Amino acid sequence: MRDFLHSEISQIEGVPNVPDNPDVAIKAGTALCEKVLEPIQQKFGRISIRSAYRSSAVNARGAENKNQYNCSRNESNFAGHIWDIPDKDGHVGAMACIVVNSFLPYFERTKNWESLAWWIHDNVPEYASMYFFPKLCAFNIGWHQKTVKSISSYIPPKGCLTKPGMTNYAGDHSTEYAAMLRELGV
Template identity: 45%
Template sequence: MTIKKVSSIAKLEDLGRIQLSKSFFMRDFLYSEIANWYGVPNFPEHPDIAIRSAYRSPSVNQLGNEKGHNCASNEKNFASHIWDYPDEKGYGATTCIVIPSFFRAI
């Protein structure tokens, strides 16, 4: 499925329903505490790029950087958390994961 631009709830729902693997859908990788806290949308600006990892929109990443929430600048996160923008080497992706059986709250 190709989503050209997220311009409606229906298209955002379609994006979220893209199955990335046997166990994961795109919606599983769009969650962001920063986006939720500040009420900023966190979905790709260029969703027609192949989806490979967790994602931060440029506006969410910039806000996280400005507020000191452990986000690098947008330029440093291109081809990383902001995977729909290439860096000087091209496209890439980064994800942060938690393995529940190893996570222990202190």
């Protein structure tokens, strides 16, 4: 839980990063761990948490200074990085920004972030969304009570890789990640 609660914004700005509704945060965080993060870690080994839970106060401070912290407004982060407040439809969720450490050398050599995204899409059925970033191939990944699996990226090719309704959404994508799995030996 310490990794999830650590926040650079909190440390720099002096804003406590403590849940207003701890029971909701624990419920959402437990689901994120058990249903999303642990299956990834079981397959690929240790993952690193870059950012996870944000209190409303911490997220609001991060949203005030987008040039430095890149946080979306609170309403966009309810049931996302703000684990303890349900979204506008009353659903609970949780999000973390992670790095899959064993994948990083493969990504640095190939720039192929899609292979990891497709593996997760095919093998972690309860992920809600993924959004990939260029630095360390870190990505936001979430769990949500109302799962709508989607994959997007700021890494080329930028934009939406898949979401419901796209022709590439369903089916087996194992050809997209077979070489990556062989190279990583997993």
